[in-house]
Amino acid sequence: MEQDLPKDAARAQSSADAGVWQRIQSWDSRLSVTKGLTAVTLLTGFLGGYFQYLNSYEQKVGEQAKADMQKATDTFIEISDAFAEVQMLQESILPERLGSMKAQASPAFIPVDTKTLEPLADYWKARSALRRNGAIFARKAEIYIDWPSDMERDAAAEHTLDQDPLTATLLTKYNFDCESEANLPQFKGAAYNGSDPGRPSEELCNDPTADGPKAYVPLCARLPGGAVDPLQKVVALNWWSAKHHVLVMNHCFETLRGQPNALASSGDAPNDRKADTMKPPINNEQRLQFQARRLDAFMTLTMAQLDRIRVRYRPTGFVCHVPLVRDAVNRFSSQCLPIQPAKSERS
Numbered sequence: 001m002e003q004d005l006p007k008d009a010a011r012a013q014s015s016a017d018a019g020v021w022q023r024i025q026s027w028d029s030r031l032s033v034t035k036g037l038t039a040v041t042l043l044t045g046f047l048g049g050y051f052q053y054l055n056s057y058e059q060k061v062g063e064q065a066k067a068d069m070q071k072a073t074d075t076f077i078e079i080s081d082a083f084a085e086v087q088m089l090q091e092s093i094l095p096e097r098l099g100s101m102k103a104q105a106s107p108a109f110i111p112v113d114t115k116t117l118e119p120l121a122d123y124w125k126a127r128s129a130l131r132r133n134g135a136i137f138a139r140k141a142e143i144y145i146d147w148p149s150d151m152e153r154d155a156a157a158e159h160t161l162d163q164d165p166l167t168a169t170l171l172t173k174y175n176f177d178c179e180s181e182a183n184l185p186q187f188k189g190a191a192y193n194g195s196d197p198g199r200p201s202e203e204l205c206n207d208p209t210a211d212g213p214k215a216y217v218p219l220c221a222r223l224p225g226g227a228v229d230p231l232q233k234v235v236a237l238n239w240w241s242a243k244h245h246v247l248v249m250n251h252c253f254e255t256l257r258g259q260p261n262a263l264a265s266s267g268d269a270p271n272d273r274k275a276d277t278m279k280p281p282i283n284n285e286q287r288l289q290f291q292a293r294r295l296d297a298f299m300t301l302t303m304a305q306l307d308r309i310r311v312r313y314r315p316t317g318f319v320c321h322v323p324l325v326r327d328a329v330n331r332f333s334s335q336c337l338p339i340q341p342a343k344s345e346r347s
Contacts, residue, residue, distance in 0.1 A: 061313065062313075064313075065309070065312075068144075068148040068313070069306065072148060072149075072305070072306055072309060074144075075141060075144040076145065076299070076302045076303075076306070078140075079137045079141060079246060080295070080298070080299055080302075082126070082129065082130055082133065083130070083253070083295050085126045086123075086126045086127060086130050086253065087291055087292060087295060089127075090123075090256075090291070091288055093120060093123060130253065134168065134250035134254075135168055138168070138247045139243070141243045141245070142241075142242070142243035145242040145243075145305050146241055146242050146243055149306075149308040149309050151308065151312055164241075166235055166236075166237060166238075166244055166247060168247055168250060170219075171247060171251040173221065174219050174222065174232075174235070175221075175222050176219065176248070176252075178251070178252035178256070178290065179286075179287065179290070182217070183217055183237075183248075184290065184293055184294070184297075185239045185245065185297035185301075186215060186239060186297075187240070187297075187300075187301070189212060189213030189214045190211075190212065190213070190216075191215045191216070192214075192215065192216035192236050192240065197218045197233075197234040197235070197236050198234060199233075199234070200228045200232065201228070202228060204218055204220070204234065205218065205220035215239045215240055216238045216239055216240075217236070218237075219236070220232070220234055239301070240301065242298065242302055242305065245294065245297060248294060249295060252290070252291060252294065253291065256287055256291065
């Protein structure tokens with residue numbers, strides 16, 4: 001009996017060891033399941049959060065695209081309607097007077113009698129509204145047409161506040177010639193790249209097409225005698241800017257309908273250029289045609305810029321929605337961003 005005690009103790013110890021091992025195996029099995037569930041939960045949470053963020057961001061981009069298109073369209077209609085109304089009224093006011101003034105050689109202004117225009121309340125109302133809103137229209141064109149259609153513009157980047165020096169005041173100061181064919185809008189040729197046009201020179205200022213056609217005009221300040229002012233910098237008039245179109249349309253409208261004492265005849269104008277005396281006289285019908293061509297160019301450009309806004313907000317591809325691939329691509333490129341800074345060559 002006493003001899004069996006060590007065997008029973010050994011058996012009990014063996015059973016205890018087996019029980020501990022079984023419990024360890026049970027715990028390990030449960031831990032493995034827990035680890036598996038934890039990994040699945042973490043992965044599911046990661047993917048769910050990723051796609052939730054992506055959908056939320058692209059929804060905001062879609063809302064921004066809708067807002068940009070709406071504001072650009074509204075601005076286009078508002079500006080075009082205002083200038084088209086005045087243009088129509090100008091053409092309806094002067095048909096009888098144009099016939100009697102064709103023989104006049106004065107290119108400075110159309111001498112409309114104030115008494116003749118007094119009954120035309122619609123004209124004065126439209127003219128007053130345009131003169132009041134001309135500068136505002138230019139800024140709205142810049143904000144709602146030029147900026148959204150600029151593929152390389154980043155609103156978060158640092159910008160110089162006076163990076164575009166062209167203003168209505170500067171056009172007047174530089175004696176912008178609304179009757180020159182060279183100053184009519186065109187989109188063929190080299191586009192303005194934002195660089196400094198350089199110092200004024202006779203070749204640059206008097207023959208702007210010497211280096212071939214350009215989609216911009218280098219504006220030079222003139223001295224009273226007509227010579228180029230070397231102290232004033234050259235400012236580029238960019239025909240790919242809706243703001244610049246509006247500034248020129250408004251300036252030329254004021255020139256066409258300006259006061260006689262401000263726009264005297266060619267023999268009395270103190271700032272008359274020498275080169276202007278060599279130009280053939282332009283009649284009043286041609287002045288109105290030039291205004292119509294400027295308005296048409298603005299409308300053509302704005303419609304093209306609306307398409308560029310659509311291109312800017314176009315959806316990204318499927319690969320850009322694959323987790324981790326999108327982030328890997330964004331380290332080296334911007335092609336997977338919801339708003340792609342797409343490149344678009346102007347022709």
